[in-house]
Every structure is written in structure tokens, then in C-alpha cells.
Amino acid sequence: MTSATLRAPAEPLAAVAVADALLGAGFGPFYGVPCSFLGPLIQVLQDQHPGLYQAAGNEGEAVALAAGARLAGRLPVVILQNSGLGNGVNPLTSLCHTLRIPVLLLITWRGRPGHPDEPQHELMGRITPDLLAAMEIRSELFPANLADLPAALSTSAEHLKTGKSFAFIVPKGTLAPLPAEPRADDGLALRAEAIAATVQASDPATLLVATTGKTARELERDWDRDGNLYVVGSMGCAASVGLGVALNAPDRFVTVIDGDGAVLMRMEAMATIGRSAATRFTHVVLDNEAYESTGGQLTHSAGVDFAGIAAACGYRSHVDVSGMAELGAAVRRAQADPGPHFIRVRIRPGSDPKLGRPALTPPEAAARFARAARA
CATH class of the missing domain: 3.40.50.970 (Thiamin diphosphate (ThDP)-binding fold, Pyr/PP domains)
Known part of the structure; x- marks a missing residue:
């Protein structure tokens, strides 16, 4: 990533618009493990595009599912938080890299240097860009403005044609939150x-x-x-x-x-x-x-x-x-x-x-x- 890309969004992006841009660029299906930073996108996919998002048990499983989808002719997207990136290292390096099965990654940036976060995110937050680089995965910050998203998605799609994966790193506040969906009180304990x-x-x-x-x-x-x-x-x-x-x-x-x-x-x-x-x-x-x-x-x-x-x-x-x-x-x-x-x-x-x-x-x-x- 270049320092020019390290800017905050002018205002949070609407998850519906981001989902539409991804789908309009031909990306999907989506596999992953939830993160609150990308929760709005997951909610939109589940509510408005049933069947396009599949929750995985862990991040490595999500990468493997995406590899299978790529082999079947799709442009899959893996959603994960960087704290779980370690779970994806093996399939990203020994499966996707070895077999040249590229996938698009949306990785949230918890523990971003200079931004207060939980102690368990400090180390991974500091090394996330370097870890991706070590795996020969090109990474860019997710576009801060919706107008920049189509070009960024086009760039990522072209890069995938090289046989290598591409990652967008998603900082906190990139997506606007959606109202929480209440669940019925079924009488169970808290x-x-x-x-x-x-x-x-x-x-x-x-x-x-x-x-x-x-x-x-x-x-x-x-x-x-x-x-x-x-x-x-x-x-x-x-x-x-x-x-x-x-x-x-x-x-x-x-x-x-x-x-x-x-x-x-x-x-x-x-x-x-x-x-x-x-x-x-x-x-x-x-x-x-x-x-x-x-x-x-x-x-x-x-x-x-x-x-x-x-x-x-x-x-x-x-x-x-x-x-x-x-x-x-x-x-x-x-x-x-x-x-x-x-x-x-x-x-x-x-x-x-x-x-x-x-x-x-x-x-x-x-x-x-x-x-x-x-x-």
C-alpha cells in the first residue's frame, strides 16, 4: 500500500451501494467470518441477495470455499477480520498461491497503528500489510469514496488475472452501520x-x-x-x-x-x-x-x-x-x-x-x- 491511500472516508459508505458495486463488477459469491466493520455488508447480502453470502467456521475454510468457487468460474470474495488472517495463511499460500487460484479478500483493519483498539489486535494490526506482502498478495486500502470504487474493483479484477490474490484492507468506519435487527425473546436465559x-x-x-x-x-x-x-x-x-x-x-x-x-x-x-x-x-x-x-x-x-x-x-x-x-x-x-x-x-x-x-x-x-x- 502507498501512503496516499491511507485516508479516512469523507463519510461512511452505504453498504447497499458497496454491495451493488461488487455485484455489478461481477464479484460473488461471498464467504467469511463476521467482523463488525463489515457487518453492514454481510447484512445487506443476506437480506437482499439470499444465498450469496456463506458463513464459514473459520477464515481458512472461507478461503478454501472461495477457491472452489473460483474453479467453478466465479469471482469469489472472502470476508474476514485481520485478527483471523492467520487462519487463512495456510490455504492462501499452499492452496491459492500454489495452484494459482486467486481470490479477492476484504480484510478489516483492527489494531491499525495510531488507532486505539483491543490488546489482542495490536500485533496483527501492525503487521497486516507486511504479512500480505510476504504472501505476495497485493493490498490496497478500501476506497474512501464511492466514486473511486468501480475503478478499484476493476484494478483488483485485472490483478486476479495474474493468478495471484488481491486484498482490500477495510478500516473502521468505512461502512455506515445498519439498524440492529431485534430477535424475539424466546424465554431463554442470557x-x-x-x-x-x-x-x-x-x-x-x-x-x-x-x-x-x-x-x-x-x-x-x-x-x-x-x-x-x-x-x-x-x-x-x-x-x-x-x-x-x-x-x-x-x-x-x-x-x-x-x-x-x-x-x-x-x-x-x-x-x-x-x-x-x-x-x-x-x-x-x-x-x-x-x-x-x-x-x-x-x-x-x-x-x-x-x-x-x-x-x-x-x-x-x-x-x-x-x-x-x-x-x-x-x-x-x-x-x-x-x-x-x-x-x-x-x-x-x-x-x-x-x-x-x-x-x-x-x-x-x-x-x-x-x-x-x-x-
Whole structure:
């Protein structure tokens, strides 16, 4: 990228106009993992162009889906946030580059230098342009003005003819937000209530590992303690981190409080957990069928039999609950018998709009948890 391209939009672009420009230039279908920066575009595609956007479990899967679409004669687009770019490195380098299957990437720029962001985005934000360059993927900042978009899309299409991928880096505020679509109150509990039920039913010495996003933030706000680990970033890795703790602290109860989107992103962890010797390990999945931290886009969890998958993977017990009394009972049973155990909790989306960030820095939280785990 050249420094001349590093300018802010005169005003946020309308997602409808951006979608029309992409489709008018022949681009589509779209595959990806949601990011709030591009949430408006995803919403427009889902609402006005059904079937053109396909959510993927992780960014690498999205790249592979796009490669298949390219082979079938389409001009696919991969939507992702740069914090997940690492998941796409392997297919971008060993699949797309090797086979010369180029795809267009829309990559949001979290952690952009000089723009305050969360700590988990700082390193990737700093290296995103250089990482793309190292992969021999040409990148440009997404056009700041709608009038510049057709020419930019034409340039990207011409570049794809070389057999190499092209990336637009999308800063925060590029797209104008759309009104949130309310979801019906189905009588299910909120995530904070499910976290409370899990904590209250657990042995007081249980080591708790919470997945990234609002799960970790609500656990810290309501139930902060030394034995809590708040995993920030690294979506999908909380279960594996917890398993690593459980296998090496076998006398401690370890409970992972996970989310449906995170489990779908790293479902291989369930196979490893199920075949492990972590007898005091409990995997609680809070399923609201949404990527709530990025705008509430739907996950695929509604059609997934998580308990059945847990059974097939070898978990000693597996249960699907929706009531908080059921959840508490399931947690107590799990800690009374050898595991590993799996509990899926159906909840509804929603959280306190004033929900803050963890007070401790990530290194401080990790160091505190390590001391508790070794005690």
C-alpha cells in the first residue's frame, strides 16, 4: 500500500451501494467470518441477495470455499477480520498461491497503528500489510469514496488475472452501520445468567477458562477471581487451552466456558478432548446462535447436534440444556463423575450495552491464573 491511500472516508459508505458495486463488477459469491466493520455488508447480502453470502467456521475454510468457487468460474470474495488472517495463511499460500487460484479478500483493519483498539489486535494490526506482502498478495486500502470504487474493483479484477490474490484492507468506519435487527425473546436465559449458574454450581477451586469476547468480559465483571483465565482473541482456542491445563494439573477441576461460534471455528478440539485423559474437565458451550460480539450475525449452530458430536468424539457425558436449574445440575453431575464432560446451554443473545473490558491486562490475568493453577 502507498501512503496516499491511507485516508479516512469523507463519510461512511452505504453498504447497499458497496454491495451493488461488487455485484455489478461481477464479484460473488461471498464467504467469511463476521467482523463488525463489515457487518453492514454481510447484512445487506443476506437480506437482499439470499444465498450469496456463506458463513464459514473459520477464515481458512472461507478461503478454501472461495477457491472452489473460483474453479467453478466465479469471482469469489472472502470476508474476514485481520485478527483471523492467520487462519487463512495456510490455504492462501499452499492452496491459492500454489495452484494459482486467486481470490479477492476484504480484510478489516483492527489494531491499525495510531488507532486505539483491543490488546489482542495490536500485533496483527501492525503487521497486516507486511504479512500480505510476504504472501505476495497485493493490498490496497478500501476506497474512501464511492466514486473511486468501480475503478478499484476493476484494478483488483485485472490483478486476479495474474493468478495471484488481491486484498482490500477495510478500516473502521468505512461502512455506515445498519439498524440492529431485534430477535424475539424466546424465554431463554442470557449469557450472564448461564455464566452465573455455571460458577455457582462448580467446586469453588475450579479453574475457569472463558472464551474471547463478551463471555470473558461478563465472567470478569461478575465473578472475577484468581482461578479465572480470560482468553482474549485466539477465537476457538479456549477449549484447547483448558485441556492443556487439565492434562497437566490432573487433580484440579477445569471448566471451559465456550461459545457456539468459537466451537464451530475450532471443532477439531472436541475430537482431542474426547480422546483425552482429562477426567476433571468440563466443556460448557453457551449457544445463542450468533456472533454477538461482531453484530449478531447468525452462526450455523441451530442445525448442529453438539451433544451428538461430543458423544462421537468420546466425551464421557454429553447433555443439551436450556434451563438454569438444568445447567446447574449438569455441572454438579459432571464434577461428581470422571470426564471429560460436555454441556450445551441454549441461551438468547443480549448483554449489558455498558459492559466494560477486563480490568486486568491479558498478561496480568494469565500470570495470576498460572499461579492459581500451580497452587
